[in-house]
Structure formats: C-alpha cells, structure tokens
Amino acid sequence: MDGGSQNGAYDGRVMTEEQMEILSKQIAIYAAICRQLVSLHESLSSKLPLSSGVDPTGGGYFDSMGASPSTYKISHRHRWTPTSMQLQILESIYEEGSGTPKPQRIEEITLELSQHGQVMDKNVYNWFQNRRARSKRKQPQAMTTTTVQTVDAVAATEERSYGDSGGFVSYDHILFPSTDFGIEHLLDGGIFRER
Amino acid sequence: MDGGSQNGAYDGRVMTEEQMEILSKQIAIYAAICRQLVSLHESLSSKLPLSSGVDPTGGGYFDSMGASPSTYKISHRHRWTPTSMQLQILESIYEEGSGTPKPQRIEEITLELSQHGQVMDKNVYNWFQNRRARSKRKQPQAMTTTTVQTVDAVAATEERSYGDSGGFVSYDHILFPSTDFGIEHLLDGGIFRER
DNA sequence: GTCCTATGAATGAAAG
DNA sequence: CTTTCATTCATAGGAC
Known part of the structure; x- marks a missing residue:
C-alpha cells in the first residue's frame, strides 16, 4: 500500500x-x-421521454386515429389512444369476460389488439382497470345534491392549491437526508474543514 | 499507513x-x-400545480385546504403520499439491494422517513411490496442502468451521467450553464480518475 | 383564450 | 408475494 x-x-x-x-x-x-x-x-418532470431511446418497442406512442383518418398526427403522443377497432375488441372482451381480465390473458389480448394498432400490455391492463372502476362509480350517481362535479372540482382545486409558497428553507435536510453517510463528520470535520 | x-x-x-x-x-x-x-x-415543484404537492419540510397526508372551514370533511386525504425526500430515501434503500424489505428494518426506515414527513410502518411495507411487484411486471426496460452505488463505482457512474450525452436526457444545460469550471478536465483527469 | 369532460396512466392500499 | 381495488394526476379534445 x-x-x-x-x-x-x-x-x-x-x-x-x-x-x-x-x-x-x-x-x-x-x-x-x-x-x-x-x-x-425525472420523476417530477411528469413522464417525460423516459424511454430515451433505450426502449425501441415501447418508446413512441402514435395512434392511427382509427375513427378520424383525416387527422395525421405523427408527433409523439404521450398517451395511448385505442383505435375504434381495438375499442370494439376490448369492449367485447370486457363484457364476455365476466369482469376479470386475468393477468396472463392480457398478453393474448395485447397480441390480438396489436394487429389493429400499436399497443402494450400496460395499456390493456390500464384499460380494464379503468373500465371496471369507471362503470362501478357511475352507478351511485343518484346524488341529490345539485352539483356533483362541483364538489369534485372544488376538492381537486383545493388539493392542487396546497403548493407551499413559504420562504426559503435550509437545504441541509434535503442534501443530507440521513446519517448513513456520516456526512456531518466528513463535511464538517473532513480535510477541507474550515478550522 | x-x-x-x-x-x-x-x-x-x-x-x-x-x-x-x-x-x-x-x-x-x-x-x-x-x-x-x-x-x-424547488422551482419545479412550486411552480407547477403538479401532483403531490411536494412539501420539502414535511407534509404527507395533509393538504392545506382551509378554504372552507365550514365543511366537515370535503376531502380528507386517506392516502399517504411520500414526500420527495422520502421517495429518494426509499428508492435508495430499494436499490441498494436486498430485495427483501426485511421485517424489522421497516421500522428503522419508518423512523428515518418520519423525519421528513409523517409515515407509518404500513406505508413503508406497502411501498416496498408495490415497488417490487411493479418493477417485476415491467418489461425489460433499462431506463437507468442499475448502477450499484459503491464508492469505487462513483467515478464511472458520474462520468456516465456527465460525459455520455448519447441516449440520455441532456441535463448538461441544467447542470453546467457555464464552462467556468472546466469540469471535463477535472472529472476525467482528476485524482480519482479510473486508471 | 378558459373551462369542462373523458380517459390513459400512476400508485397507495388491500385482498387473495 | 401476486392480483385487484380505489383514488388521483395529467392530458387530449370539445364547447363556449
């Protein structure tokens, strides 16, 4: 040494x-x-191009706009949009499937759907999740109160507005989250200490 | 020595x-x-009405509503939302290995996390469960190279982040607004260089 | 332009 | 641990 x-x-x-x-x-x-x-x-910047070229298959969403062929949006879409054909298939399966999408069957469905447009497992999975959740929540809409969505909007607004605009805070607790490193010792008593 | x-x-x-x-x-x-x-x-999280209003100083559950005190409970958050700080810690722990959340270590983690926001054991437990389950379902997508964080590998890791601009989100303009530092020289030919 | 709605996506929590 | 549920966030598209 x-x-x-x-x-x-x-x-x-x-x-x-x-x-x-x-x-x-x-x-x-x-x-x-x-x-x-x-x-x-990265995580804060929404879901920006996480793929960053590493994932060739799942990188870009571009829907074919099955219903409206007049629209040509080649630009990258941030969100998958099922084609009308895909939607039909999904609806059919949803009805026939007794409401349980089955984890492995997702892949089969995805495979079939991919013949009518680009789709990923995740999309199918999300679709069924949302479909089920949505139809469930549509039922108890017998709310007597005049405004259902008003309350909803207000709540959302409230929650969104809690951005704390307080003054500056010391960054120390951000920079040094834990004592795992023994940072205090190193930074405060290290070689470069101020003495 | x-x-x-x-x-x-x-x-x-x-x-x-x-x-x-x-x-x-x-x-x-x-x-x-x-x-x-x-x-x-700071600017990102304060400017955007973005998701979970990340409050650096604290905050998990609580939204700072208070617009209408007359309401009993318009929207109380039942769901724990980790602060950005907590998320970082959790991610670190998750990455650093031992894919098993460990039963007793949960409490330690919880204790540490509670310094950055309110959290319970159950939250931490759930987080690890979800994290693992979802990363498993994920397609083999190497968005970020799973670099083990060891002291030895730090130099290489950082070099990848800085020097390698191909296929990676270019943070250069953020990190290095000016060339005052001459970073390349220092990081690439510094004392801690690889060879 | 602003606002609203619909819906894909993300995720904490819980059920199995 | 695996799968499902419930809530929320974010955004495209339409109405005005």
Missing part, C-alpha cells in the same frame, strides 16, 4: 489510505446526492 | 497545493451542481 504502484502519474503517495477514503466518500456523497436529485427531477 | 492522521492530524501537509486545488474544485463542482438541482427542484 505504499510505493507499490509504479506506472501512473503519482509515483509517490501523498495521502494516507484513510485520507483517500475520506475524500472518496466526500466525492461519493455529492455524487449520490446528485444522482438522487437527477432522478427526482 | 504512516502517521498522517490522528486527532489534530493535519499539522503536516500531505498534498501539494495543486492537488488541493483540484480536490477543492471537485468538491465545489458537486456542491454547485447539487445547489442548482435543488433550486431546480
């Missing part, structure tokens, strides 16, 4: 192993924080 | 001025990046 290294820019060690370790950890801490913040940013 | 460090260990210079400068800059770079990312996060 001393002068063992020969080739390389540093023919003589100028730091102890311990110091190297500390410094490495300091760098690693910032690296980890940055990585977390970046991924946080 | 020579006698470089005991308490009060820094009475003798073990690094050259140049090395010190490089290291200082490395740290400074990460610090700057983190600061920018944090402020980016």
Whole structure:
C-alpha cells in the first residue's frame, strides 16, 4: 500500500489510505446526492421521454386515429389512444369476460389488439382497470345534491392549491437526508474543514 | 499507513497545493451542481400545480385546504403520499439491494422517513411490496442502468451521467450553464480518475 | 383564450 | 408475494 504502484502519474503517495477514503466518500456523497436529485427531477418532470431511446418497442406512442383518418398526427403522443377497432375488441372482451381480465390473458389480448394498432400490455391492463372502476362509480350517481362535479372540482382545486409558497428553507435536510453517510463528520470535520 | 492522521492530524501537509486545488474544485463542482438541482427542484415543484404537492419540510397526508372551514370533511386525504425526500430515501434503500424489505428494518426506515414527513410502518411495507411487484411486471426496460452505488463505482457512474450525452436526457444545460469550471478536465483527469 | 369532460396512466392500499 | 381495488394526476379534445 505504499510505493507499490509504479506506472501512473503519482509515483509517490501523498495521502494516507484513510485520507483517500475520506475524500472518496466526500466525492461519493455529492455524487449520490446528485444522482438522487437527477432522478427526482425525472420523476417530477411528469413522464417525460423516459424511454430515451433505450426502449425501441415501447418508446413512441402514435395512434392511427382509427375513427378520424383525416387527422395525421405523427408527433409523439404521450398517451395511448385505442383505435375504434381495438375499442370494439376490448369492449367485447370486457363484457364476455365476466369482469376479470386475468393477468396472463392480457398478453393474448395485447397480441390480438396489436394487429389493429400499436399497443402494450400496460395499456390493456390500464384499460380494464379503468373500465371496471369507471362503470362501478357511475352507478351511485343518484346524488341529490345539485352539483356533483362541483364538489369534485372544488376538492381537486383545493388539493392542487396546497403548493407551499413559504420562504426559503435550509437545504441541509434535503442534501443530507440521513446519517448513513456520516456526512456531518466528513463535511464538517473532513480535510477541507474550515478550522 | 504512516502517521498522517490522528486527532489534530493535519499539522503536516500531505498534498501539494495543486492537488488541493483540484480536490477543492471537485468538491465545489458537486456542491454547485447539487445547489442548482435543488433550486431546480424547488422551482419545479412550486411552480407547477403538479401532483403531490411536494412539501420539502414535511407534509404527507395533509393538504392545506382551509378554504372552507365550514365543511366537515370535503376531502380528507386517506392516502399517504411520500414526500420527495422520502421517495429518494426509499428508492435508495430499494436499490441498494436486498430485495427483501426485511421485517424489522421497516421500522428503522419508518423512523428515518418520519423525519421528513409523517409515515407509518404500513406505508413503508406497502411501498416496498408495490415497488417490487411493479418493477417485476415491467418489461425489460433499462431506463437507468442499475448502477450499484459503491464508492469505487462513483467515478464511472458520474462520468456516465456527465460525459455520455448519447441516449440520455441532456441535463448538461441544467447542470453546467457555464464552462467556468472546466469540469471535463477535472472529472476525467482528476485524482480519482479510473486508471 | 378558459373551462369542462373523458380517459390513459400512476400508485397507495388491500385482498387473495 | 401476486392480483385487484380505489383514488388521483395529467392530458387530449370539445364547447363556449
């Protein structure tokens, strides 16, 4: 661990192993924080192009607009839209299937649907989930109150409005979430401490 | 290990001025990046009426309604929503391995998470269950290379994030608004370079 | 332009 | 652990 290294820019060690370790950890801490913040940013920025070219099959949604051939939207769609053909199939299966989409059958359905437009398992899965949930909630719409959707909208508005516009907060609790790293020690008492 | 460090260990210079400068800059770079990312996060989460209003200081369940105190309970949130901080921690723990949430470790995690917002054991348990189940169903999509976060791999990981701009979301304009730092040189040829 | 509706998608919680 | 349910978020498309 001393002068063992020969080739390389540093023919003589100028730091102890311990110091190297500390410094490495300091760098690693910032690296980890940055990585977390970046991924946080990704998740916050809605569902932006997560695919980023890595996923060729599921990367782009572009529907054929089965009902309206007049529309040519080649641009990337963020949301899958079933074609009318697909919708028919889905509705049929929904009715006949006694309401249980079955996890493995999803793939079969997807396969069949993909003959009428691009679709993924996830889309089919979501569709059945939503279909079921929706039809269930449509039933108890006998609410005597004049405005059903008004309450809904208000509630949504309320919830959406809780963006805290408070003043600045110290970033320390953000940057240093846990004591796993032993950050305080490193940053406050490390080599680069202010003394 | 020579006698470089005991308490009060820094009475003798073990690094050259140049090395010190490089290291200082490395740290400074990460610090700057983190600061920018944090402020980016702030602006993103405060500006958008976006989803779960991420409240850095706290907040899980509670929405800051209060527009109409006369109402008994227009909309109470029954559902736990992890803060961004909590999410980061959870993701970290999830990634760092041991795909088994561990029964007792849940409490530890819960304890740590509770420093960043209200949370219960059950929430953490559910989160891990869901997380695992859903990542399983996911198609083999390597959106982010599952890089193990080890101190050794930090350099490589960061280099991937910075230097490699192909196929990855270009954060460069965010991270590096100016070339004042000369980051490439430092990160690629710094003391902690790979070779 | 703003507002509303419909609906795909995400996710916490619970059931099996 | 696997599958399902319930709620919510986000957005496309239409009405005005």
